[in-house]
Amino acid sequence: MKLNIALLAGDGIGPEVIDQAVKVCDAIAGKYNHEINWTPALTGAIAIDTVGEPYPDETHEICANSDAVLFGAIGHPKFDNDPSAKVRPEQGLLKMRQKLGLFANVRPTFTFPSLIDKSPLKRERIEGTDLIILRELTGGVYFGERGRKDNGDTAFDTMTYQRFEIQRLAKKGFEMAMKRSKKLCCVDKANVLEASRLWRETVQTMEKDYPEVEVSYEFVDAVAMRLVQWPKDYDVIITANLFGDILTDEASVISGSMGLMPSSSVGSKVSLYEPIHGSYPQAAGKDIANPLATVLSAAMLFEDFDLTQEAQAIRDVVNKSLAKGIVTEDLSDGGKAYKTSEVGNWLAANI
C-alpha cells in the first residue's frame, strides 16, 4: 500500500516523539512492503512564530490531500497565562478539527499489565479495563456563537447540536460496539440540557438498527463518578464535545500511564492520530520524553487502513520494550532510563 502521511510535529516534545513514530512506521513499511511518503507541515506555537498562524492554509492543504495525519503536540508556556491572547496554539487545533471535519475523537482506555500499579486506582478496580470514549469533536459549545453583552459584563457561549452530527457520531459508536462487547453508553445531561435531549432522542431512534447492542443512557455527573469507581462497567461511550473533553482526560488517569495512551480523530476523508499527552515544554529538546503514545497512535492509523497485522506488530514491539525495560525515565523505576531516540531505535530494529 502507498500512504501519504502529513507530519505535524508541533511544539515541545512533539518533534522528538514524532521522530520515533516515523522510525517505527518506516520499519513497518520496509517489512510489509508499503510505501510511506511523509510531508512535514507547521502547526502550533512554532507555526505562529514562523507564519503568524497556528494552522496555516498551507498546512491545511497538505493535511487535506494526505491519506492521514500524524500529530505530535502543541502548546507553549508563553501563551498560557494570557487566555485572551489574539492568536493561540489551541485555536489551530480547533480550526484544524473543523476544517478537516474530524468529527469523532477516539480515545481507548486500557491497562498495561506491567504498569498497572502506577495507577492511583486500586488494581482490582482497573485490571481488565478496556473502554473507548468517542467524543464528538466539531460541534457543541466549542463551535457555537459566543460573545459579550452589557459592556463586557455578560458573557455567553452557545451549545448547539444538529441531529446529523449526533447520528454521525452515534453510528460510529454503534459500529464499534458491534466489534467489541456490544455495549454502548450515551452520556449526556438530558435532565437539564435541550441539546442532550436531542442526543438521547436521536440515539434512541437508532437503537432498532443495532438490535444486538445494549444501549444505556447516563448523566455526565454520574459517569464522572462511576468511571473511576467501576471503569470495567463501560465498553463504548459516546458523548458531546465538552463532556468528552472532561471525561477522556479523567479516564486517562485509569491506566496510570498517560505517556502511553494513543488517540485518533476521525474525519470522513482524512483522520488524524496523536498521543493524548501535551507538549510537555519542560522536557523539550532533552531526548527524555516517552514516545510510546505516539507510536501506539501510529498503530491506530494502520488499523484504520485495515492493516491489522502491521498494527499488531507495533503493539507487540511496544509490549516487548516494556517487558524488557527499554523505557524512558518516566517508566524506568530506578532502572536504566533510555533516551527517547534510543527507545525509537530499539522499536524500529525489533519490528
Place this chain on the structure above:
Amino acid sequence: MKLNIALLAGDGIGPEVIDQAVKVCDAIAGKYNHEINWTPALTGAIAIDTVGEPYPDETHEICANSDAVLFGAIGHPKFDNDPSAKVRPEQGLLKMRQKLGLFANVRPTFTFPSLIDKSPLKRERIEGTDLIILRELTGGVYFGERGRKDNGDTAFDTMTYQRFEIQRLAKKGFEMAMKRSKKLCCVDKANVLEASRLWRETVQTMEKDYPEVEVSYEFVDAVAMRLVQWPKDYDVIITANLFGDILTDEASVISGSMGLMPSSSVGSKVSLYEPIHGSYPQAAGKDIANPLATVLSAAMLFEDFDLTQEAQAIRDVVNKSLAKGIVTEDLSDGGKAYKTSEVGNWLAANI
C-alpha cells in the same frame, strides 16, 4: 438561639434519613438550650403526586420564611426513563435553587480514617485530603435560554454568566480560603469559552483584595484528571454550575464513603443543607439507608450560624459511632448492621 427550619424530606430514603437528622438536632437543641421549630413541606416526586408540582409555592413560602432548610433527597424511578416528561422532580430542585437564590453549592471532600480503604483510590493518594468545591448554582447553562430550531433537528442551550454572579461566588471562595490553607483554584475552560474568560478576568481583578491567597487557574479537563491523581493539591475550588456538577460528583468518589458526604447550598437570605447522595429508591422504606450524610449536613447548618460547638458535637458523635461500629449495612463489613433509625437513636442519645 431560636431556629425555624423547613424540613423537606423528599422522596425515597429522604424521609428516613431526615428523621435521624431531626433527632440529632433536637438532642443538640436540648443540650445547648436552643429552640428548633421544624416545618415540614412537600418537594420532589411526592409533591408532584400530591399537588402536581415538584416545588409548590406553599413549600417555597415555608422555605423563604425559615432560617434554614434541611433537605433529604428527591427523584423517583418512574420519571427516570422519560427525560422529556413535562413535570420532573429535578425541575423542583432547579426552581428551588433559583427562587431561594441558592447561589453557592458547598461540597467538602475529606476522608474518614476508619473508612479510607473503601476508596477506589490508593490510601497514599488520598490520606489527608481536605478540599472544598464551591459550585455556582443559579447561573450558567442551567438557566440560560434553550430550545429547538429547524423542525426540532437543532437544539441549543445558552451558557451565560454575569460579572456579579462570578464575583459573589468568588468572594465566598476567597473568604473560605482565608479560613483554610489560603489556596484558591479557579476552574474553567478559558481556552475555549467566553464565559470562562469572564470568570478568569473577574477573579483576577479580585486577587488584590486577598493578597494572602494564592490563586491558580486550571482548565476543567486537567482538573478532572488531577482531582483523582493528586486530590491533596487542592484546597478551595471555585467553578461554574455545569463544571461543578461534574467535578463534585467525581470528587465524591475520593473518600470512598458517599453515604457520609454532606453539602450546603448557600443563599443570601436562607441556606439549604442536604446529603450529596440521591433518593436511593431501592432502599426506600427498609430502614437500612445510611443517615450520616444528612446528620453531617446538619452540622454544616449549625456551623453557618456560628454554633461551632454544636457542629463539633455532631461530628464527634458521628466519629464515635463509626469507631464503635454503630453503622448501617453499607459500612458494617460483615459485622452487625444497625437500622437507620437505630443509628439515629444512638447518635441522639450520645450527644
